[in-house]
Amino acid sequence: MSEPFGALRQQLVEAATAFAGSPGAVPGILSGIVDDVDRALREELEIFPVCHHSPASALAMVRRLREKQPKVIYLELCEDLAPLLTELRNCRLPVALQAFASELDTFPKDWGPLSVIAPITEASAEYQAIAYALETPGVELVLVDRSTDHVFQWQPRTSGASGEETPADAEPSGAGSGVAPSEADASDAEDAGALHGDAVGIEIGDLRPRFAELETHLLHHGKVRHWSEWWDQYVEQPLVDADYATYRQVMVLIGSLFRRLAPSDTERVTVDEDRERYMWTRMREHLATSGVDRADCLYVCGAFHAASRVEQFGTGPDAAPFEISPRTATKWLYGLIPSSHSAIEGQFGLASGSVSIAAATWAKAVSRSKLATFQLEGQRGGKKKPARPAAAPVETAPVADQLTQFLASPPDLHGFDEEELLGWSVDIVRLARRNGYLASTADAIAVFETSILLAGMRNRARPTPYDFQDAAVTCIEKDVVPGRRDVRRLCEILLGGDRVGQVGYEALPPLARDVYDRLAPIGLDLRKSTVQRALLDLNGQPELVPCSHLLWMLRYLLPGGAVRPIMGSRRLGERSVQESWDLSIGKHQRYIIELGYEGVTVEQVVERRLRRSVYAPDATAAVALRAVEDSILFLGSRRFTDELGARAVELLSAERTVDDAPDVLRRIRRLLAHYRSTEPELPSWCASFVTTGYAHYCTLLPTAFVDDETGVRQVGAMLGFLFTMEGLALSLGCDRAQLELAVRQSHPESPAKVALLWAAQHQLGLLPLADLRARCADLLGNPLVVPTFPQYLSGFVQALEPVPKLAAFVVEVMSDAFAHLPDPVLLPWLPTLITTLRDQAGELVPVLIREAGRTFPGTLPAVDAWAPPWTVAAPAPGAAAHGGGAIGGLGDLAGGGDGFGPGSERWDAAVPVMRLLAGHPSSADGIAGLLGVPGDGGASPGWSDLELLAASAAPGQASAAGLAGPGPSAVRALLADHPATGEALEALLAVG
Incomplete structure (x- = not known):
């Protein structure tokens, strides 16, 4: 050697x-x-x-x-x-x-x-x-x-x-450079390295x-x-x-x-x-x-x-x-x-x-x-390169002699390609200037000399590309700017760059070729590795609708970045008129090729993935409902959708936790709204899901209230399912007594869950609003409970999911809390309130904001004269205004109030009320029964008197009927004994 x-x-x-x-x-x-x-x-x-x-x-x-x-x-x-x-x-x-x-x-x-x-x-x-x-x-x-x-x-x-x-x-990327890669380089390296x-x-x-x-x-x-x-x-x-x-x-x-x-x-x-x-x-x-x-x-x-x-x-x-x-x-x-x-x-x-x-x-x-x-x-x-003639065989010495010579030979220090190093030094300065570096000819000379110096320090006969990289970093990269390519990356580009390969159309699997063929109407060269913008006018160009459908399926199947929607959406009940997409299919060709290993068409791959997700060992009802929604959006197969829905019912009945209750509630609401607006009747699996969920959550409710591992958000979602689905569940054969029994058996200890239980009791009619307000007042008045009151308030906020009518009361409670809680309690609690609302009740915040907008004054001058509506004293029972053209109430009818009779203004205003009571005697008898007065279904003389009064339209008619003055009747006696009931009824009917 x-x-x-x-x-x-x-x-x-x-x-x-x-x-x-x-x-x-x-x-x-x-x-x-x-x-x-x-x-x-x-x-x-x-x-x-x-x-x-x-x-x-x-x-x-x-x-x-x-x-x-x-x-x-x-x-x-x-x-x-x-x-x-x-x-x-x-x-x-x-x-x-x-x-x-x-x-x-x-x-x-x-x-x-x-x-x-x-x-x-x-x-x-x-x-x-x-x-x-x-x-x-x-x-x-x-x-x-x-x-x-x-x-x-x-x-x-x-x-x-x-x-x-x-x-x-x-080996780490950029080892020894001493410079962290920029954001652009990190993104490029991540995309290329993930191939x-x-x-x-x-x-x-x-x-x-x-x-x-x-x-x-x-x-x-x-x-x-x-x-x-x-x-x-x-x-x-x-x-x-x-x-x-x-x-x-x-x-x-x-x-x-x-x-x-x-x-x-x-x-x-x-x-x-x-x-x-x-x-x-x-x-x-x-x-x-x-x-x-x-x-x-x-x-x-x-x-x-x-x-x-x-x-x-x-x-x-x-x-x-x-x-x-x-x-x-x-x-x-x-x-x-x-x-x-x-x-x-x-x-x-x-x-x-x-x-x-x-x-x-x-x-x-x-x-x-x-x-x-x-x-x-x-x-x-x-272009085919001409073949060179074969070289003549080389005579070699025996192997042992050659190795002995190799192991005993001293090194030979020979020169380097000076012209190549000069070219690199000049080109790296030019490339650095294009990328925002203040490099000059002096930097090119410095890179050249430093490369030789580093090679000598490392006992190298000639500078290598690695010496050149270190020299360029030392001489050019004097600062680091976020988002700018670092000099080491520029050296890699100069020496050849990160070349990315591409599989030709003929070598692609059938699915990948089908994707390219079906997206051809868009008019873009999808083989390019750059990001391309596709604009789809679905109304003006109906032939692009299948392309849009395929792009949404690819977005579901491929990782982020390959197919990214800029404008347009695909949700239940929505249809985009125009869409805009950023397509990088050529750069993510590998993922489309691997889809070809799963099926022949994209639709087949979507179906297989959805079926695999719902039958996975860790599948849940929420996962199955999501699969149902995706099946409706992408496949449109009623048979397959019903199969996934039936699987969702099985998974829900087998669950022993309620961790996914918020997701289940959100998705089943969306699916029910979709079916009610698009089909004459609900699918059978939807009815089964509602009835199964009603019984399932009623069974788990007492345990969830006392289980420390079950959060307030999950319990609120359970109650939301039970209350919002109650009408449909009862129409399908469920028993409301099961829900009442579950609420009565619940005995939570944590303050937030206690507030949720109170809200549920109020929704069931077991806890009037006045009593609920009194309990909150007692909590604020108890010094031992005041530090935990924010937790009660968190529970009330979560209660807006199952009991949305409590929005005004929650605003009231929050206002009282801000008014009465001491600063050592209130100030540390505020960040917790904000993060809780953001993480767990983001969709409930707009409800509170709208209610607060209706409650509080809208202008600054009105604040001084404003008083909270819940602090205004209620009028005394039986009191009624009779002056200034005010119309008398049912108390005037009962007792012959002053100035009240046929032909008077108050008489004419009371006629609709009398007609309502006369037309529905059973309702009035029901109210009388609740008040302890027996009813007779309209058979008593009092009812006939009321009917005559209701039929009167003029004083003459009243006189002809012999009703110049009010006579004794059971209805008059009832109204006279219970004036508050009459006032409540006339307030409900907007009378006087």
Whole structure:
């Protein structure tokens, strides 16, 4: 090997010395490494070791494929992903191969859904091998790694389902910058990094130390901040121009060292060895069945696996067999999803910008070497690069001699690309000025010189992109402005940016293609990753109504940001005339693709999700009512809606808590209003829900009143259901006595619930308003109770839900509280009142405000003369005004009041009252019975007298009837004995 690897040699030897356990073990480790390299390179089936997303590996792969032109390529990738590879022609890289399963078998249910992804970038050896195999006739590509089902079979049941392939010590984004990312950058990174979701990542060539201490040692002695920077400085840059023999030796050497220094008793080592046994078994099976010559094959795997020491290693006849377990019955679905550089970095614990830097290094190396890479049709844009002639084989020395030379060679300090660094320095200043930084030519010079200085301080022969990033941050980013991109992010953009891939139309599942087709009338290019505004005039363009319906369903199914309504709404009883949408479907293409795993159409996916939600183990009646509402809005299937409604009745009857009572009340009210306005009769499930809920909440009411874990809000919602649904429930056969009995059996202790109970008793007629007012006055007058009075008031506020007619009384009580509570009690309580009203009774505040507006004066001058209506003294019983043209009341009728008789003004005003009493004798008899006076159903002479009086329209008629003066009758006696009743009746009828 040549001198550029001297620094790497020194790093590896120091690591072996530090972690060998004893000084005498170092020679054994080094000799073992030589044996591993010799074993890998002597294997008849040529092993090509790679590192994931490594430009050096990709360049070496291109050179080797041009030279060897193999007929069979064995690739370390899940074998069941093979059918997806041909679809890469229709995509823009980077994309990820995905296997998805929501219907699990054998696996724990809390693992679902299961998802495995394998990202592909152009600057990777695996993509070059795939492109070569797909574009070259007669070449077979065989995936030999474990299936996605085995990925989870071999995973410990005690751990979660995601992240098995992800390093535990992932590198933080922007490590070492000393500057927090801006809000814009955080949003961009979050969107791009979420492309993989919580899928398990599978990638060829995970070449990284298997324990944190070794990685920390290498970073410390290499004077770098993170693993990506160490790999780029000590391996990537020297290997870019290395010959094939040197490349293979270095990669296997690194893999062997990491393998020998890693702990051997970890579960990860066991999984790695099982994967190697699996791959060698599959390759031997294929060689036996196909009969292909080993010399015409190429095995592409990670350098860690190339240094394998399992007994199944190799294709010789003495290799040990390995039994592969069958797959489970889990139904796996396959497809392609978009990926991005930042998503790959986040998935595999790489430093922010490292994949973008690798892409820039790849492009630079390809341009410098004039090497014709392999590309599929979708990536080369129709332009096919001419193939270069194969290079002549290179004569190499024996492996042991080359490794000895490599480990003993001193480092060679060579120059750097000064022109490239100058270009970066100038471009970063230009980009910084566009983003609001006060950068100048002097800053460009400073960035250039600082990059060289940092490289020298870190013992680097030439500045790396990481040195350039640190220099730019030091020289340009003198302040941090919220919302502005930081300089480190600008450096990433300059060096290639976060490239986001896209899956082509032909490679999409049927549902995703159906979405694109149905949204075509909008006239937007939905493949763009930018946010686009769609304006829908549903009256002027009726053909856009199906598009609107689909967009609302997508908003229900997709995460926020993919489809966002700006104007318009979709609720029961509403229809938008115009709508405005912000669409970012191209940016969230992954989620639409994953919808295709759940069904063929969007409607089918909505139905499946609604059914799954109501039959989930944690489903509640509120969840089922929400599903009913969504079914009406999106599907319009009466049969399916009735099925969900019947499930809501089952869930309500099975509930033993009332935590969701407010949500249940709100949703059933909305659904009842919808059905009453759109259908001639209520569905049967609605009637069952009301009757079941009435009996259910009556049963739980006494317990809820005394249960400390049940809040006032929940009890108020229960009472709201019972009182507002009472008329419908009684018409459907419920018994009101059940509610009265439940209220009488309730004995709460907390003040708020006591106030709720009083409100319920008042609604049932068990507690008159005067008595309720007297109880509140007693509370305010008791010094021992005054500190807890705010809690009573909170209960009264919550009582507006079941008893809205108490709004005036609540305003009265609140006014008395503000007037009489001492400041030590009132002031600490005010914040609690505000937060309680905001969090628990937001919809009740407008009721209080309207009532207060009617109660209190509307102008400032009126405040001085204003008196609370509840403090004004009531008139004395039986008192009636007779002056000033006032009309006498029923007392005049009873006792022949002064100036009262046929023809008088008061007589004419009293005629409607007399006609009312004469026309409804049973009502008057009922009132008389309540007052202790027996009634006779209108058979007494008094009733006939009253009828004659009511029939009188003129004095002449009265005289003809012989009624010049009032005669004795039972009605007159009744009214005379109970003048307050007459006054109340005439006030009700607006008489006098």
